[in-house]
Amino acid sequence: MTRNPNAFLKEEYQDLVEKGFNWQLRTLEGPSAPVCKVDGKEVIMLCSNNYLNLSNHPKIKEASKRAIDSHGAGSGSVRAIAGNMDLHFEAERRLAKFKGTEATLIYQTGFAVNQGLIPQLVGKGDIIISDELNHGSIIDGVRLTKADRAVYAHSDMSELEKALQDADAKNYRRILVITDGVFSMDGDIAKGGDFVKLCQEYGAMSYIDDAHGEGVIGPDGRGMAAHFGVEGKLDVEMGTFSKAFGVVGGLVAGSQDLVNYAYNKSRSWLLSGSAPPATAAAQIAAIDVLETEPEHVQNLWKNTDYFKKEIQSMGFDTGNSETPITPVICGESHTAKELSNFLYDQGIFALPIVFPMVARDKARIRTMMNAGLTREHLDKALAAFEKGGKDLKIL
């Protein structure tokens, strides 16, 4: 048999291009900032995850530079062998204090947490109960287990309770319940209080992926558990340094038992090189900034509230958003794409989210607020939305 081992690469890529499903990578020329240069054009950034504008914060950059001088550019190994530096432990200690938990563990990315930890928490004879809109990294983590899975309608706590009753009656050994904290397509928040209460009632382990809530919701941006006042009751609080914290890295906060178990068992943690010193130092500095400069979280919400109020008063549908993620719903996919192109021409960078990521008639521009944007920036963006919305007959 004659085989061309590489033919599929081109064929499948071309198929994606023909269907319009391929990713066209845009290039940032310079830092991720409230106003950036994207593909040579200066734009107001409305689609980064850099909510607090920390990725370019002088104290954090300075800490990174110092760490390179003191510890070098790389860590030399995985943490389990020879790549565990004082900076890594320090970051985890500081994070635990910030989160109000017994312990924390920092992974290379948020994806690595979900993919590495979830399959270690359950196995055959166990069940995972999951919100239907959970993030892909959770789904991939779940796929790696032989545990049974049940899904419940998005944020429907009464259906979750029934699923828990069903699992309880079937005598599963362990029940793990997972939800996103902030849902990234709609910007709504999971019902964290009821979620934790239900899990406790049925002896289920509670797991919240707080990637978009870390640094954003809760007092001083301390995340889901703090937001709902359930610190210490949420079994696994998972989050990331790559969004509001402005750095990179995944995190798990919970008990010392959880952390001991997690780093001894998560393959993604054990088998990946540890974060470079500059990254660990930046993580520490980002926590410093959050603890000492409350204005970033305050500005983020001030901007969010203003933008949301204005865009709604124009007549745009923003769905159930409660966070700095504000979807601006356009209807059909092509309308959302056209609006996004129009905005880019006007110097506003906000990308469309279309079917199959969201329902066919709910295509949208997903905006993500940034604490560093000024009122002038927001007014410019709002004016562009209004003009584009009218031209495209969304308004």
Place this chain on the structure above:
Amino acid sequence: MKIGFLINPIAGMGGKVGLKGTDGVLDQAIELGAQPVAQEKAEKMLSHLREIYPEKIEWLTCHGDMGAKALEEASFEFSIAHDAKESPSQKDTLAAAKVLLDSHVDLIVFCGGDGTARDIVSIVEKKVPVLGIPSGVKMYSGVFGISPARTAEVLDGFLKGELGLAEVEIMDLDEDKYRAGEWSVRLYYSANTPFESTLVQSSKMMIEAASDEEIKEEIGEYIEELVSEEPDALFLLGPGGTLEFIGNMLGIEKTLLGIDAIAHGQQVGKDLNEEGLLKLFDNYNNIKLILSPIGSQGFVLGRGNLQLSPQVIRKIGRDNIMVVSTPAKLQRTPMLRFDTGDAELNSELAGRGWFSVVIGYRLSRLAEVSI
């Protein structure tokens, strides 16, 4: 795209005058004052389609009341595939279905009820997908739109290439039982109908549409594992397209309409009746029954599987019944129904009003049960 269009002009006429259908009782229905309804329903669908889908459609239809008139009314262009008589009969439906099949249409849209669906599918089987404009007295089959307007929207989605295909059951009155005075609906065929694909986060892309078949394969993989994990258990697979597919995956000769048994990885029963089931039960302590909701009404028990008598079900027990369904089918099945003919058992099966349904590999979702 080439769309076949077929109206059963007498469909639904028996309904308003209290008959259980129109098949064979047309004269009686007319005597009782029945009026044709199918034409109007078809026109409603077509006029809505005109509004939402302005592009040209290549229609292939039959003369007069069997399609041409309604298409003309909605100012669609069409060509004639079958020349129907003045007062068309079942023979014309069958003949027209044959011509549409041979003309390689992409879809047959028909206006009628279960009887019409059954006639068409008896000819085209799963080779051509079908979509029904609801106009019959009986509509237990899963091919019907909820209303003429909704049917137009489904057709619009199909024409735009937005929809995949899902397998559904064709149900109709069990004529033998009906002649003996019993009202009983049974499964006749499985057919394909356009349906919004299930979206899954696959490993290849962030999100993509999964076909009906891929989902059935996932459910089948799970059942394969269960069968190999419990070699001493007797697994019974109920009727319907989903379980036919899974039975074939397990390597047994699965009957579409019957109940087949598997143990130690081997087929140990085929198209079992009540007596056969009970006899088989003597040899096993652990019995698992796998069922799928039948038709659009969501019957898990009581339609198409009367061999599963109250006695049989009691021996198996609620905890040993597994209900499987593709998410697409579950989505159009708002309620599951257990109708064993034994009220006490029905209520036991309904439990607290919901049942966990397997919708993928080790994946389940709760569905409401009609109490």
